[in-house]
Amino acid sequence: MHILRFRDATYVRDGKAIVxxxxxxxxxxxRMRRACGNAREAEALAMMAAxxxxxxxxxxxxxxxxxxxxxxxxxxxxxxxxxxxLPLSQIDADRYIAxxxxxxxxxxxxxxxxxxxxxxxxxxxxxxxxYPIVGALLPLPQLLVLDRPQPAFxxxxxxxxxxxxxxxxxxGA
Amino acid sequence: xxxxALRAVVGARLRAERRSLxxxxxxxxxxxFVQPHGITAVTNPLTADIATRSVWxxxxxxxxxxxxxxxxxxxxxxxxxxxxTTERSAPLFGRELARxxxxxxxxxxxxxxxxxxxxxxxxxxxxxxxxxLLALACVFASTLVALNATVTTGLARVLALLGATATIVVAxxxxxxxxxxxxxxxxxxxxxxxxxxCAGIGFVALRQYGELLARLR
Numbered sequence: 001m002h003i004l005r006f007r008d009a010t011y012v013r014d015g016k017a018i019v020x021x022x023x024x025x026x027x028x029x030x031r032m033r034r035a036c037g038n039a040r041e042a043e044a045l046a047m048m049a050a051x052x053x054x055x056x057x058x059x060x061x062x063x064x065x066x067x068x069x070x071x072x073x074x075x076x077x078x079x080x081x082x083x084x085x086l087p088l089s090q091i092d093a094d095r096y097i098a099x100x101x102x103x104x105x106x107x108x109x110x111x112x113x114x115x116x117x118x119x120x121x122x123x124x125x126x127x128x129x130x131y132p133i134v135g136a137l138l139p140l141p142q143l144l145v146l147d148r149p150q151p152a153f154x155x156x157x158x159x160x161x162x163x164x165x166x167x168x169x170x171x172g173a
Numbered sequence: 174x175x176x177x178a179l180r181a182v183v184g185a186r187l188r189a190e191r192r193s194l195x196x197x198x199x200x201x202x203x204x205x206f207v208q209p210h211g212i213t214a215v216t217n218p219l220t221a222d223i224a225t226r227s228v229w230x231x232x233x234x235x236x237x238x239x240x241x242x243x244x245x246x247x248x249x250x251x252x253x254x255x256x257x258t259t260e261r262s263a264p265l266f267g268r269e270l271a272r273x274x275x276x277x278x279x280x281x282x283x284x285x286x287x288x289x290x291x292x293x294x295x296x297x298x299x300x301x302x303x304x305x306l307l308a309l310a311c312v313f314a315s316t317l318v319a320l321n322a323t324v325t326t327g328l329a330r331v332l333a334l335l336g337a338t339a340t341i342v343v344a345x346x347x348x349x350x351x352x353x354x355x356x357x358x359x360x361x362x363x364x365x366x367x368x369x370x371c372a373g374i375g376f377v378a379l380r381q382y383g384e385l386l387a388r389l390r
Contacts (some may be wrong), residue, residue, distance in 0.1 A: 043274075050262060052258075052261050052262055054388075061223055064272065072264045072265065072266055073264075075262060075263065075264040077266045078263070080258070080262045082254075082255070082258050084255070086255055087213070087255060090187075090189060090249070090253070090255070091185070091188075091255070096182075099181050099184075099185050102175075102177045102178050102180065102181030103260070103263040103265070104257065104263060105175050105177065105178065105179050105263065121294060132255075135259070136262075
């Protein structure tokens with residue numbers, strides 16, 4: 001049983017190989033770190049794991065679903081946290097939580113309550129980095145994909161996530 | 174897609190581009206006020222009809238459609254990366270997301286067109302409501318075609334922009350000439366022709382936008 005499976009999965013963009021053939025399995029509840037050669041590779045791998053990018057060759061399965069065929073099912077299982085912080089100058093935290101809750105069709109009151117708990121668990125982490133994680137964990141995903149997260153707060157992030165976690169980092173981070 | 178999700182996507186996009194809306198409305202108001210509306214004296218009723226339509230429709234159709242195209246191009250990736258990433262990671266089908274994302278620039282363009290009309294009205298040259306409908310249909314169609322340029326690159330992007338410009342020209346020609354030459358059958362024929370053509374172009378453009386969004390990178 002696996003929640004994420006990569007089999008010879010590659011990602012090619014504009015004729016350049018970004019992700020070399022990747023092979024790994026992630027079981028439910030398991031935490032895994034994947035080191036990538038550079039930021040572009042890390043971002044592509046994280047997006048492939050969260051069904052936001054399609055493998056050029058090989059296969060990726062999320063839960064029992066193929067992102068090429070059933071991307072919506074995959075996105076209900078996997079949650080993606082981007083590397084970039086939330087631009088709080090453009091959207092405040094409460095509005096962001098309401099926005100995420102609406103997109104994932106979560107009861108707004110339950111979303112606010114859960115967001116408060118998660119934010120408390122991530123205390124110390126700057127809001128711009130904490131809220132994307134809070135937002136990703138709102139719909140109770142089975143897999144959390146972190147694209148180059150803040151290493152200093154990794155213990156808190158892992159404690160807050162009650163699901164499988166894939167941490168994609170650049171080598172040496 | 175739930176109505177709540179639709180409102181969330183449209184609301185977030187509208188809020189993110191509220192400054193652009195203010196500029197678009199200000200531009201529409203100024204051009205609506207200063208646009209010339211008079212025509213030279215002519216005795217032939219058909220020539221007068223065409224001259225009136227061409228002068229009264231040129232401003233709103235060309236200017237407001239250009240505003241719509243500019244607003245559509247602002248929806249491109251990178252400008253609001255967090256919105257793009259969140260929308261893409263949400264469990265929504267490409268076509269659903271396309272409809273929601275398209276609604277924001279279309280609403281913006283509609284507001285700008287309304288402001289243009291209000292400015293015309295206040296300056297004492299209120300065009301008939303059918304002219305507003307004709308201009309609005311052209312603005313919607315060209316905005317939807319231009320949206321395709323935000324998810325394509327290279328030649329495909331150039332073609333999408335050319336398509337948006339061609340849509341304005343076709344809609345204008347239909348609005349001015351089909352309307353004027355269909356006076357025997359009533360204005361409805363000319364109005365309906367332009368509306369049907371714009372609806373067709375808009376529908377195809379929206380479908381294409383949905384297909385492009387559905388394709389993962």
